[in-house]
Amino acid sequence: MAHEETVYDALDHAHGGEGQWAFGTGFDDPLAGVDTTVPEGVHAADLGAYCLMLGDDALVLCQRLTEWATRAPELEEEVAIANCGLDLLGQARLLLARAGSCGVLGRSREHATDSIPDEDALAYFRDADEFVNHHLAEADGGDFAQTMVRLLVASTARLALFARLRESRDPVVSAIAAKGVPELTYHRDHAARWVLRLGDGTAESHRRAQAAVDAVWPLTADLFTATDVERRLVHQGVAVDPASTRDEVRDVLTMVVERATLTVPAWPADRPSPGRAGEHTDELAPLRATLQGLAREHPAATW
């Protein structure tokens, strides 16, 4: 007992007693003790693929947001962006763990050692063509205005989806969605207020906010066309057809952009999302290198 006087001793002990435990390593399974039985009549591979889509959007956008660490215009804003990223990372971990429980580890398991949890194998050991996030998440962050416009679009679309997914027939997806809704509400409000402030600010902030809106708008083309997986899961009561969120998403975005005294660009024609099919832009490669470099170089690293 004397050797476990502090929590760090206890954690170190729980992780092999090598004295290398540090905050941020050796995470437990985020679904520990959660019933991960796939509901009757639901195709496990489809459910896993769907969780991977929703998880990758969060994982990749989180990585983009954390690029602002040490670079944000003010300390409070840096903390805010990191907080949004942390929420998304939590959603990604839960969704990737759910995907793992449905057996969709793909090639990642061949690269990862057995001791690595499913969600880490999926995050760190998949190749670019196995990532299924929308291009909206991976697009380069641009300047601060573009980061906030992208966060506004991404959180508006995700909130509309998650609000409906609270009724999903998969209890794990439903619980993750219910937990995510209040988090995404904070992100959307935060991003919307910045877009207002920048758009209705100085001539320079207005110009850059408009450029950001113009740059991000085309990426909304990918958000509203269901994949085959989603279509099948909609029938099973598990997924939400993204087309059903289109009007709400466009209404919210239009309201914010108009209030910000900016011009709402023409909406792009909907198209099937290339990202959902594993086709990505060149912008994903450096992001993935930063995300995965350490884990691939030192697969069982602790520090």
Next chain:
Amino acid sequence: MSTALEVAQTVTDPELPMLTLADLGVLRDVRTEGEQVVVTITPTYSGCPAMGVMRADLVHALHRAGFADVDVRTVLSPPWSTDWISEAGRRKLAEGGIAPPGPAPRHAGPIPLNLGPTRRTATCPVCGSADTEELSEFSGTACKALRRCRTCREPFEHVKEI
């Protein structure tokens, strides 16, 4: 000898050490199944990085009290709400210099956009003034906002409603 529940109820939150996990509403259930103690906890936010520490603290405390076999399980539903923070917890937060949350918003249908300055209020935990302003909805941990008192000028943290 203390019961497993009594022991689990003494474990404090790693980020808000003035509060127990029970005060915070994170400790959902403690029961005994044969020789095994099964503890159920729920995360405050999806990305709460303190879950591993909470889990280890609970196991540690129960081991020290003589419960050898402890299983700590996660429950995600219903999602944690600041409404679950106990009255004692709210008092301890205020005494510790952190403003406790007001009632959490509840939305059945589409979630309304909030574009204006947040309307939430908080009393300064230093001087008791109600004249405080929000600096940022995000602070040192996911569950807190940053505010400043206009009367005594002290900045302080506020557990934000969720």
